[in-house]
Amino acid sequence: MSAAVMLSDVAKLVMGQSPPSSSYNDIGDGLPFYQGKTDFGATYPTPRIYCREPKKLAEEGDILMSVRAPVGATNLCKGRSCIGRGIAAIRANGIDRDFLYFYLKKIETYIDSLGSGAIFKAINKSQLAELPINEAGIPLPEQKKIAHILSTVQRAIEAQERIIQTTTELKKALMHKLLTEGLRNEPQKQTEIGPIPESWEVAELGEFFQIKHGFAFDGQFFEPTGKYILMTPGHFHEEGGFRDQGEKTKYFTGEIPKDYILAKDDLVVAMTEQKSGLLGSSAFVPEDRRYLHNQRLGLIVDLDGNRLSKRFLFNVFNLPHLRVEVAKTSTGSKVKHTSPTKLRAVKVGIPPTLEEQDEIATAISTTERKIGVATNKKTQLQDLFRTLLHELMTAKMRVDGIDLPLGTP
Structure with missing residues (x-):
C-alpha cells in the first residue's frame, strides 16, 4: 500500500x-x-x-x-x-x-x-x-497496536467522565438532603420556603452580610498575559466552585483602583448570567492578590461569622431553591442580571450553630474533592491522549516504547 x-x-x-x-x-x-x-x-x-x-x-x-x-x-x-x-x-x-x-x-x-x-x-x-x-x-499489525493503545487511554478518560457524572449527581442529592433536612434527624416544620428542621430558622441572607459591587475595568487594557487576572462569571461552574479559564483567561494591564484586588478565599457570586445556570453561582478565590473584582461579580463582605459559616454559605448559594428565587427577580431579556438587594432578600433555612453548618459543609466538600480528583485525572489522560495521538501517528514514538500510567484499564 x-x-x-x-x-x-x-x-x-x-x-x-x-x-x-x-x-x-x-x-x-x-x-x-x-x-x-x-x-x-x-x-x-x-x-x-x-x-x-x-x-x-x-x-x-x-x-x-x-x-x-x-x-x-x-x-x-x-x-x-x-x-x-x-x-x-x-x-x-x-x-x-x-x-x-x-x-x-x-x-x-x-x-x-x-x-x-x-x-x-x-x-x-x-x-x-x-x-x-x-x-x-503503517503495517496493519502496527495499526492495530496503535489503535489498542489509544483506545485504552480513551476508555480511561470515559471512566473518569462516568465518575464525575455519578459523583456530581450524588453531590446534588446530598446538598438537597443536608441543606433541607440537616444532620441531626430532627422533626421537620413547615415554613414559607418548605420543610426544614425544627431548630433551624428562616432568614433573609441580608441579615448576615453585605455584597460589594465590582469595578468596570477598561477593555483596552485586556491582554492574553499579565500579572492580574480579570475574574468573570466564566470562572464559575454552574453548580458552584471555581473554574480555570485556561486559554480564555483575560489579564488586565492597566491601573487598578484601590480595593478591587481579591484575596485568597474571598467568596464571590456571579451577578450576571454569562451563560445559562451561572446566575447566583458562588466560588472561592483560589489565589491571593491575583484576581480582580469586576462589575459582573458580587463580593461577600461584612459577614457575621458568629452566626453564619462562609463554607456553609458557599453551598447555600448553590441550592436550587435559591437559584430559582434569584432567577425570578432577575432583569434582562438576553443576559440576566441580579443585584445585591435582590440577592440579599432571598430567604433560606439556617442551622442554629456554626458547628452544624460546618459539618454540613464538610460532608458536601468530600464529594467535591472526589469530583476534583476525577477531573484532574481526566485532564491528565486527555493530555496523554493528545500526545500519543500525535507521536504514534507520526512515528515519533514506537508502540513498544509505550508504558501506560497506572489507572488506565
Missing part, C-alpha cells in the same frame, strides 16, 4: 440523507436517527429521535463524521442507524477501523478548514474522498 493514499482508497463513504419528517418519532419506533455533532458523545452517539423510513444507513462499526456545521467531529456507530444530511458514514476497508478513526481525530482541524458555505460550513463527498491518509502505509 502506498504511504500516502486518499480516504476513498481505504473506506467506503455513505453521505447521509434526511428521511421524511413524518417518519420521525421519539418513542423508539424504527432506527436511531443521527443528524450531526449534536447527537455525538465522547465515543458513541446518543439517539434522541428515531426514523421509520430511513434513506441512508450507517452500519455497526462505521465511523460517523459530522460534515455540516461543524465539520470533522467523529463518533463510532454502535448499530444500524439512519443518518441525515449532517453525517457521513465511513466504512473502513483495507485499514484498521480504529486506527482510521483515531487518524481522522488527529486531522480534525484540517478537515474543519475544508468546510465552506455562506450560512454554515459543510464538506461534500468529493472533499471527503480526497482526504489524505498519510499514515495508511
Whole structure:
C-alpha cells in the first residue's frame, strides 16, 4: 500500500440523507436517527429521535463524521442507524477501523478548514474522498497496536467522565438532603420556603452580610498575559466552585483602583448570567492578590461569622431553591442580571450553630474533592491522549516504547 493514499482508497463513504419528517418519532419506533455533532458523545452517539423510513444507513462499526456545521467531529456507530444530511458514514476497508478513526481525530482541524458555505460550513463527498491518509502505509499489525493503545487511554478518560457524572449527581442529592433536612434527624416544620428542621430558622441572607459591587475595568487594557487576572462569571461552574479559564483567561494591564484586588478565599457570586445556570453561582478565590473584582461579580463582605459559616454559605448559594428565587427577580431579556438587594432578600433555612453548618459543609466538600480528583485525572489522560495521538501517528514514538500510567484499564 502506498504511504500516502486518499480516504476513498481505504473506506467506503455513505453521505447521509434526511428521511421524511413524518417518519420521525421519539418513542423508539424504527432506527436511531443521527443528524450531526449534536447527537455525538465522547465515543458513541446518543439517539434522541428515531426514523421509520430511513434513506441512508450507517452500519455497526462505521465511523460517523459530522460534515455540516461543524465539520470533522467523529463518533463510532454502535448499530444500524439512519443518518441525515449532517453525517457521513465511513466504512473502513483495507485499514484498521480504529486506527482510521483515531487518524481522522488527529486531522480534525484540517478537515474543519475544508468546510465552506455562506450560512454554515459543510464538506461534500468529493472533499471527503480526497482526504489524505498519510499514515495508511503503517503495517496493519502496527495499526492495530496503535489503535489498542489509544483506545485504552480513551476508555480511561470515559471512566473518569462516568465518575464525575455519578459523583456530581450524588453531590446534588446530598446538598438537597443536608441543606433541607440537616444532620441531626430532627422533626421537620413547615415554613414559607418548605420543610426544614425544627431548630433551624428562616432568614433573609441580608441579615448576615453585605455584597460589594465590582469595578468596570477598561477593555483596552485586556491582554492574553499579565500579572492580574480579570475574574468573570466564566470562572464559575454552574453548580458552584471555581473554574480555570485556561486559554480564555483575560489579564488586565492597566491601573487598578484601590480595593478591587481579591484575596485568597474571598467568596464571590456571579451577578450576571454569562451563560445559562451561572446566575447566583458562588466560588472561592483560589489565589491571593491575583484576581480582580469586576462589575459582573458580587463580593461577600461584612459577614457575621458568629452566626453564619462562609463554607456553609458557599453551598447555600448553590441550592436550587435559591437559584430559582434569584432567577425570578432577575432583569434582562438576553443576559440576566441580579443585584445585591435582590440577592440579599432571598430567604433560606439556617442551622442554629456554626458547628452544624460546618459539618454540613464538610460532608458536601468530600464529594467535591472526589469530583476534583476525577477531573484532574481526566485532564491528565486527555493530555496523554493528545500526545500519543500525535507521536504514534507520526512515528515519533514506537508502540513498544509505550508504558501506560497506572489507572488506565
